[in-house]
Amino acid sequence: MKDVIALCDANAFYCSCEQVFNPSLLGKALGVLSNNDGCIVARTAQLKALGVAMGTPAFKVRDQVARGEIILKSSNYALYGDMSSRFMSVLEQFSPKLEVYSIDEAFVELSGFPLANLHAIGLDMKRRVFQWTGLPIGVGISTTKTLAKLANYAAKKFPATGGVVDLTSPIRQQRLMAITPVGEVWGVGRRIGKRLEAAGIHTAAQLANANRRWIRKQFSVVLERTVCELQGEYCIPWEEGSSANKHQIMCSRSFGQRVTTRQALHAALASFICRACEKLRKQQQYSREAIIFIRTDPFKANLPQTGRSLKLMVPSPTSDSSVWLQQLNPALDVLFQEGYEYKKAGFALVDLCSGAGFQGDLLTAASIPENTRMMTVLDAINQRFGSQTLRPASVGFRAQPWHMNQQVLSPSYTTQWPEIMKVQT
């Protein structure tokens, strides 16, 4: 029996999330900005039609925004994360085997369904995801991951497909690959794409027919695998489960303004520690090891540059924010230097463990989480009354210079009670 895989991804995911809760944005030239409102990272079809490229800095479209021709939103990751998990759980209704590939796309195994039904199943996925979540998606179905990606590309590229392409038939595979530029193939980046073009390989079909040994010698075994997959041979392994539980939790930010004082850095890092531990508790894990770093802005070459990091260890695995907050001052004694303008700092919990497999410490009395109940109460209060309602004093009281610029942030419609949608009766 042949493997069958669907690649489902949301169209302009961040923009679509905004539009679900604010329908007045439907049909508009809408863009979502990166952290600190830097540049455009998601665009609706209408914004693309205006010729605004991915990565365009916000200030370049300032005039069109002022005239109301373009609408920009700050990125709202609380909202996008929640909508992503809803999207994934609808896909799980179709198959027990799901690989969450990124926030807005997943591979879904459909092996075992009759081939003749695959297109209908794809349409059903698209329809159900839209009904349940309001998100428009595209579906590409084929026999390898690379071909499923290609099918999904076609579903987006050609509106006549209705957003669903079944590419299990070898004849259709050949036809599509003949008209697909090699740069659009999954795993072929821009750099490799250029080298392939130079070697006379312009289309996906030409790559599929290339000599495997030559590809391995000239490029890499990774690209050889891509060639095999284009030929219908399943070789990119399935990553079990979803990537929801990560092996490390990183919380870092570029600051809205540059930071020069130890006090401001302390407040910033304290808030990153709280955020990271909150995430850790949410996935019911513990950690005894963390990395903390601070650095200046490498793009300001005329200013003195520094970047330092430090590994922190605590006696036993914990998810208690206060344990890490106690480490912060000693860490800054090592890391902080006067006379620099800091641009970015971060805190990462590494080597995460669940309750199972946890090894107690011989020398400290209480091993697992003394402060669990206090942290549970803290999380519950912040969930109910708004994020950061209750926080350690070290995080600070006023708006801090290191806060992100989020001038046009939408409410956290699905994760904070005070911010749920308001609707007229």
Added chain:
Amino acid sequence: MKPIQIFSRPLPETLPFYQSPAACGFTSPAADYLQDTLSLDQLLIRHPAATFFARAQGQSMKGAGIFDGDILIIDRSLTPGDGDVILALLDGELIVKRLVYCHGKPELHSENPDYPAIKLDSEEGLNVWGVVTEVIHHLR
């Protein structure tokens, strides 16, 4: 070396809290009968992935028991039918009304005599965001 197993499963979100220390004495006669505590989520939310909350504003749905400031539970997975209270998209705005079919054509009715019904030309003119399944009304 194999790590020592201390917990065999992840800690549940709410734990029954034992008031007495476990060291000695009789075990509670109720211990065998411990059940999960009641969950409002379980009662009110049938399709978590499709369920959203909104706060109602305005007086037009009083008759349906929806008052200004109430929290609505909206299930997008349900297919709206005649008589359902729905969240509809009208002219780029989300409004809460009762869906009523009159001679086969959809109408959006208020539950307050001061507000007239909104008649739609056809099924295509009806854009349903979700079906309102529950209302949470605070008494104090």
